[in-house]
Amino acid sequence: MTNHDRDPAGNASTPAGDTDIVLEARGVTKHFPVRRTVGDLVGRRRRTVHAVDDVSLRLRRGSVTALVGESGSGKSTVARLLSQLYPLTEGEIRLGGTPVKAGRGRSFRAYVKQVQLIFQDPFASLNPVHTVRYHLTRSLKIHGKQATEAEACELLERVQLLPPLQYLDKFPHELSGGQRQRVAIARALGADPKVLLADEPVSMLDVSIRLGVLNLLRDLKERLHLAILYITHDIASARYFADTTLVMYAGRIVEGGDSETVTQQPAHPYTQLLIASAPDPDRVADEEDQEETGSGEPPSLISPPGGCRFHPRCPKAMERCRTELPPRFELDGGQWAACWLYEDRPVSTVVPGAPAKGDGAADTTGDGPAPSTTEVAAK
């Protein structure tokens, strides 16, 4: 993205006519209040967990966006905010370009019909006392579709549970983990959604069947032009499965770009650490690796570090990283990193008449509005 894509306030504008953007988060923030202790009452303190801060992203039709990060970085909270299970502390969500108003009842049902959430544990998300037929026909009914056996079978065919009649009257405990997750996906498809938010959809499955479920999601993305948010702590699977990858650390997105670039040429020291810690049979980790990429634990989100939240673990931290929050710096090929290391990189200029980065197909970053340097640094 270049300065040409920014509005007068310095924010990136939604690319005009980019009809591929289905769901967009702009500066989305979620702080959870912490239950007050005696000390808090005496000191008149109200503490909050800064679970998600200023997250912007765009999900496009027929595209998978991976949101990658360690446990506790805020990934599931982003999914819950995007599915309207939690109210936002700040920010805005847009569906099809229209700001979404928080609500229950009819407006919530209309939203959920288009944006479906798939959970990590398919056993917990399916009711053990009901059959596959019940789960699927109920989903069809709720979303105003014909709840016939033929429709339920079609859903099972879509998730490659064949022949469908063999699965229709099974209970969840009679299915394998992979089959259960396919039923959960089929149930989500009963709504005929535009967006699937898949929160660690394969992490509870046997390693041998993960690939099959990811391939199914990819097939659905292509055939049904779904926009998919793939939440994972496994950056290696993001390279394989996602078109775009966003990396999250301690409640903030720190890097984004097309998956191949982010995983092969990670720019942010945190992404480099994630990749160095990912199991790779071709690489033997040694102490030098550790020194170069850093180690340690993620910070407390009740009182996150000032400046860049990664600075206490960062082997490349500079003085200003402790005090100033880095904005997004644009790199080549649509990649960006929120890291002061890239401050002095020149921003490439736009060739007149050429599609600018951030305008439709040329924008591979999957991220939403980028706040200006001064705006973020001032926060």
Ligand SMILES: Nc1ncnc2c1ncn2[C@@H]1O[C@H](COP(=O)(O)OP(=O)(O)OP(=O)(O)O)[C@@H](O)[C@H]1O
């Ligand atoms: N309802 C809640 N109330 C208070 N704190 C919460 C709540 N939900 C999440 N958190 C906190 O917000 C932070 C982010 O949690 P979240 O579950 O979104 O992270 P995650 O990256 O999805 O982790 P995991 O991969 O372990 O699920 C954590 O510190 C968590 O303890």
